[in-house]
Amino acid sequence: MYKVYETIAGDFPALRGINADVQRGEFLGVIGKSGAGKSTLLNMVTGVDHLTSGEVIVHGDNGAVSIHKLSENDLALWRGRNLGVVYQSFQLLPMLTLVENIMLPMDLCGLYQRGGSHERALELLRLVELEEHAFKLPNYISGGQQQRVAIARALANDPPILVADEPTGSLDSVTADHVFQVFEQLLEMGKTIIMVTHDNSLAPRFSRHLIIQDGEIISDLQPVGKKKKK
Amino acid sequence: MIQLQKVVKKFKNAAGEFTVLKGVDLTLRSGEFVSIVGKSGSGKSTLINMITGIDHPTAGQVIVNKTNIYSMNESQRALWRGKNLGVVFQFFQLLPMLNLLENVMLPMDYIGMYDFDERPGRALDLLKMVGLEAQALKLPVAVSTGQQQSAAIARALATDPPVICADEPTGNLDSRSAEVIIQLFDRLVKGGKTIAMVTHDPSLTERTSRTIIISDGELIDETVARCLPLLSHPQMLEVTHRLERSTFPPGSNILQQGQHVDYFFMIVSGVVEVILCGEKRKDVTIARLGPGQFFGEVELMRGGKSIACVRAASEGAVELVALHRDPFIQLLGESSMTEETLGRLVQIRIEENRAADQRGKKR
Numbered sequence: 001m002y003k004v005y006e007t008i009a010g011d012f013p014a015l016r017g018i019n020a021d022v023q024r025g026e027f028l029g030v031i032g033k034s035g036a037g038k039s040t041l042l043n044m045v046t047g048v049d050h051l052t053s054g055e056v057i058v059h060g061d062n063g064a065v066s067i068h069k070l071s072e073n074d075l076a077l078w079r080g081r082n083l084g085v086v087y088q089s090f091q092l093l094p095m096l097t098l099v100e101n102i103m104l105p106m107d108l109c110g111l112y113q114r115g116g117s118h119e120r121a122l123e124l125l126r127l128v129e130l131e132e133h134a135f136k137l138p139n140y141i142s143g144g145q146q147q148r149v150a151i152a153r154a155l156a157n158d159p160p161i162l163v164a165d166e167p168t169g170s171l172d173s174v175t176a177d178h179v180f181q182v183f184e185q186l187l188e189m190g191k192t193i194i195m196v197t198h199d200n201s202l203a204p205r206f207s208r209h210l211i212i213q214d215g216e217i218i219s220d221l222q223p224v225g226k227k228k229k230k
Numbered sequence: 231m232i233q234l235q236k237v238v239k240k241f242k243n244a245a246g247e248f249t250v251l252k253g254v255d256l257t258l259r260s261g262e263f264v265s266i267v268g269k270s271g272s273g274k275s276t277l278i279n280m281i282t283g284i285d286h287p288t289a290g291q292v293i294v295n296k297t298n299i300y301s302m303n304e305s306q307r308a309l310w311r312g313k314n315l316g317v318v319f320q321f322f323q324l325l326p327m328l329n330l331l332e333n334v335m336l337p338m339d340y341i342g343m344y345d346f347d348e349r350p351g352r353a354l355d356l357l358k359m360v361g362l363e364a365q366a367l368k369l370p371v372a373v374s375t376g377q378q379q380s381a382a383i384a385r386a387l388a389t390d391p392p393v394i395c396a397d398e399p400t401g402n403l404d405s406r407s408a409e410v411i412i413q414l415f416d417r418l419v420k421g422g423k424t425i426a427m428v429t430h431d432p433s434l435t436e437r438t439s440r441t442i443i444i445s446d447g448e449l450i451d452e453t454v455a456r457c458l459p460l461l462s463h464p465q466m467l468e469v470t471h472r473l474e475r476s477t478f479p480p481g482s483n484i485l486q487q488g489q490h491v492d493y494f495f496m497i498v499s500g501v502v503e504v505i506l507c508g509e510k511r512k513d514v515t516i517a518r519l520g521p522g523q524f525f526g527e528v529e530l531m532r533g534g535k536s537i538a539c540v541r542a543a544s545e546g547a548v549e550l551v552a553l554h555r556d557p558f559i560q561l562l563g564e565s566s567m568t569e570e571t572l573g574r575l576v577q578i579r580i581e582e583n584r585a586a587d588q589r590g591k592k593r
């Protein structure tokens with residue numbers, strides 16, 4: 001993948017020839033400093049931003065898809081079925097209860113019938129161990145709990161892949177730990193997770209991690225003792 | 231239109247109980263563009279959260295358009311809010327997996343307003359209004375933060391609510407994007423919306439029609455804030471606590487010339503006339519003062535008796551708040567900027583008074 005941004009000061013290469021394979025069931029960490037290109041990389045994987053050259057191919061149950069060759073509409077559909085997205089700021093709607101926050105996108109996408117979505121939302125809250133708080137407003141739970149709700153929301157359509165951009169970036173280490181516990185659970189269910197972070201102390205948490213600097217991968221490691229999951 | 235009555239909010243944490251709002255009374259009228267300001271921790275976000283229902287009061291009532299919003303349960307309130315309030319946040323709160331158009335459609339979908347087929351068109355119209363029609367099918371991360379906030383405002387307008395509540399809507403934006411948002415708010419107010427906005431940016435409060443200052447969980451008297459803007463918020467609050475209120479019918483005397491003056495008077499509403507009265511000479515009106523202006527400072531600062539008489543103008547009643555001499559003098563000692571500014575004003579007013587007096591004598 002190559003990505004060059006045109007700026008007033010001239011061309012800025014954000015990604016300079018990235019080659020990487022991510023296997024099903026992996027927990028891949030993309031680690032790099034601010035400006036290294038890690039969020040750009042994530043935006044290429046999700047198809048939010050356009051590549052200057054290169055390809056992103058996703059092998060799913062229905063064969064291989066080169067996502068940057070899809071039309072805008074097909075890409076949106078593909079994304080809706082295959083990707084869950086979590087960001088640093090939780091972006092929950094503060095005036096809706098947790099269960100309503102999770103139901104909101106389900107109802108809009110029409111994937112679940114009304115009534116069904118309520119059940120599904122409660123099930124997801126159970127998964128992130130927040131069912132007892134289902135009818136509270138986001139203000140009344142902690143930041144770490146809010147992020148778990150955001151993860152539950154990202155899982156609403158049961159996507160096989162979860163991408164997360166600094167999901168623990170605004171959490172303390174204890175609450176960040178809870179988020180990782182949820183990720184572990186998802187991996188056991190067979191999900192694939194790609195997570196971007198600037199915090200290299202998180203490296204041992206991943207089943208594999210890439211270190212990215214100035215738009216290039218400078219290291220691709222699996223921690224000792226951790227085996228690739230199938 | 232929006233009324234807070236004796237609203238108390240207490241929080242409990244490990245350190246104990248903490249009162250964030252100490253019995254707030256506030257009325258916002260239809261069509262007002264109100265900024266709510268205060269230092270960090272003063273309670274300004276909690277105050278607006280009482281209106282949006284994001285947080286619930288410990289005691290007191292919030293009445294919006296004759297509806298007591300805390301007499302409803304959470305889901306009734308969510309539906310009510312969907313029709314009556316648009317809410318805008320500092321961090322936009324757009325759903326990351328939905329494009330801008332879908333984000334704007336959400337509130338219509340949520341409360342089942344507008345026909346299903348009508349919703350995309352209406353959402354696109356709103357995005358057009360905020361200058362984002364070309365971005366309609368993009369995801370939030372693919373547009374700038376300023377554009378994300380514009381989209382969030384379009385979403386807040388989706389169900390055409392009469393009231394918009396915004397908490398630091400420009401807090402996360404550069405100044406140019408902030409200007410776009412404020413111009414948008416201006417247009418909405420001109421179109422008849424009521425907007426309440428929490429901000430810490432003084433350049434924004436200048437653009438609103440009314441400013442509410444909150445300090446340590448209490449509202450500062452708006453007349454005090456207008457008359458004595460150079461005081462610190464805690465000083466303004468102290469003055470607020472010590473105010474004495476009075477009302478004078480049209481044409482009635484407030485101060486007699488030569489009378490001993492014990493108060494600093496600030497005008498809440500109505501107009502007062504400052505008149506040089508003479509036993510043999512004709513009365514000369516030297517000034518007409520309106521809301522946000524004051525009198526009595528000349529006498530308190532220089533000592534002595536009233537240099538003119540002050541009367542409620544004939545066109546209407548006058549409402550005043552007054553601060554007694556002792557706290558007033560103490561205040562000047564604590565705020566040298568206020569003392570300097572008032573000192574200069576005293577000089578000007580005395581000169582005006584002398585000039586008018588001369589004219590009076592010649593006649």
